[in-house]
Amino acid sequence: MLMADENEILVRTNQGTPGGEWMRRYWQPVALSEELPENGAPLAAKMLGEDLVLFRSESGAVGLLGRRCAHRGADLSLGRLEDGGLRCLYHGWLYGVDGRCLEQPAEPEGSDFKNKIRHRSYPCKELGGIIFTYMGPGEAPVFPLYEPLIAPENHRYAYKVLHECNYLQAHEGEIDPAHLSYLHRRTNQPAWRQRAIKGSDGVQPMAMYRKDAAPRIEVEETDFGVRVYSIRRADDEKIYLRLTNSIFPNVSTIIGPMAGDGYDINWHVPIDDYNHWKYVVIFRRSGPLEARDWKNIHSLRPEMTPNYRLVRNAANNYLQDRESMKNGNFSGLGTNNLPQDAAMVQSPGAIQNRDEEHLGTTDKAIIANRRAFLKAIKQVEAGGEAPHVIRDPAKARVPEIAVISEIVGGSEDWRSYWKKIKRIDDEGYSSAHH
Template identity: 45%
Template sequence: MNDRLTRVGPGTPGGGLLRRYWQPVALIEELDGPRPVRPIRALGQDFVLFRDEAGTLGLIDRACPHRGVDLAYGRLEDGGLRCPFHGWLFAADGRCLDTPAEPEGSTLCQRIRARSYPVQVRAGIVFAWLGEGEAPALPAFDCFVAPDTHTFAFKGLIECNWLQALEVGIDPAHASFLHRFFEDEDAGAAYGKQFRGASDGSDLPMTYVLREFPRPRIEVESTDYGLRLTALRRISDATTHVRVTNLYFPQAFVIPMSAEMTITQWHVPVDDTRCYWVAIFTSFAAPVDHARMRAQRLETYALPDYLPRRNRTNEYGFDPQEQASQTYTGMGHDINTHDQWAVESQGAIQDRTRENLASTDKAIAANRRLLLRAMAAVEEGRPPLLAIGEEEAARLTGPATIDGMAPTEGWEAHWRDAVARRRAQAPWAPPALTLAAE
């Protein structure tokens, strides 16, 4: 069962499932510069992403159909990507445009084609359809419909299996420990940083809430996009902190970053033992300060491959003095480093036969059941969850997230009202939100 849940290569049950969804394979900024060509490895396969002279994006197999050499070293010219070995030229849609070493008048190129894959750009991310048949529609989620001014995209490599990387994001209890800070900062310096600002509707810093109230009551609901998670921390008889997050099946979660910004984050397998987190930050207030957000993240990630500067080779920057006085982990103040250590330390592929799930892991257990059911559906020829058309996708909005204070009696209505007010005040008019769970 562990293999079934984690293996993603061609022909595997997990790989078959993930190929039924659009995969965020690159940031569009990776094609900036004089030579817009990038090698891509996803789901255990190798591709090359490029932009031709007309600006058209292409994603094709990395091996040249002629003799299998590496097209990531190809020449961008004459309307496509030309193989340096024998000069065969391929268009963005995979058509062979030229076989210049062949005899004059040869029609060989008319019978040759590199396999190509549909791509689309949303919020600064290149999404690719790596499966067979017709691709589903993307839902009308906020991260997809907000203007580029109000979104920001980034990514980072994690050296472990995609599923254990995803599972840290649907574990509401860990934030009170893994991300615990012993001192609370000025909320004015919290821009672009998770868990550093004040709770919505309160002046209590999130660092204080998580540190002092480490026993959340967790509720998990099934929805038509995956799962909704509600973590309740009772502050007093009158007040309860409500944190609402979501599993966007099968590979993403949607969580609040601050009172005005959300994070939609995918975990995209490179292969069975590595993955990228790929995130869209969506603002419901002012336009995103792209330069500031990017500079913050480049402090901990190195280009061109978005590799974490803190990793197992330097013990994640572990400092025992910091652990004693500043942070619970002693690994700095970046949330991503904490998560990276937690999931990488489980091993390249976690041995789940040795784990003991607790009551706070109910979302993790629920998601594994969803994955197994969806794999079975694909094997039986039935559509899995979220394999939907344009009409149904247009009805899937939000999903709602919040970190906020609410009255202990009536918190259910209070957080919904708070989300509705935030959305109503957004300058880019997000679509109406449906909060009913199925």
């Protein structure tokens, strides 16, 4: 259970709220690169409660501005891309990607009024198929080079999906290893979706989740967030070790369908307090995405509309199929994990009332994560630097973030096992794995 006032601190992210000021200290996804093709239309984007417009100028530079024109508020997403910037349709004011007003054609010649305008603007950076922005004060921090983002283009795939609930509910789902034994259980998995755990002679993660449905959860608070270990009995001598990370302020890494050879990274980015985008980058470490990876990725298509909404939603009862529940599908919510997760995290309502919950032993990570988030928010409120804000470019690679899904000896030191995991940019890695 969480006291109502603490819940408020965690779930509110508009400008001026303690949580919102904290979240603005980090680079955050604002769109997929595919949403903003060259010569594409400007894109209305709402983020952390702010109405914004994203555009690519003729020269390819990406700008993110306040959506309402500084003159008299017309919607700049209706504007024209020309003359090196974004031009408002109403009276022709032209904005550069940095928010400077470059032209005010209706003002008298020689007027310097335009120099007095500095429209709201945020810096952008494009990496791994995602456009990121920094909406905080001062100088933007060093961009953290999470492994999925620096994987070669043909090793990775980025997508996003709307969630009609507060970001924290869905983020908490990412660091909840116990639900794997229930929600996603299927005894009729197609063969292409079955993957062996690394180093395991064909054992599948699903088999492990079924075998030990009451995992031991251990947590470790770190500089970047929380490491979440889940330990399941594999046999008398071995354990199935899974390591997931919660990374400040809304990022998580989970093993996903790559089952050890790469993983999923997620950002749950508030649109406002009641809706958010889940951004995902999935990557294969040892090589380009394979046919079965694409099959897996494409299996999401029937679940999503072209504008990144889920077909299953509260209004249609998530298209739950009670017949399939008698035939090996635990949830009756189709065959893909993503809409199943979305249904569970949206179903408590847009903002979960956390003073009515009853946390159990397997919620250890959820508790540790809330504590870490609250501490980080207080730190920023007190005028300090937010944790995991990187200022030294030499620390951009964040090698302390590793993801594990492996069967290891029972005497293995599971706390430090992550140090053995190689990264895509580790020297000698590609030669060793091809």
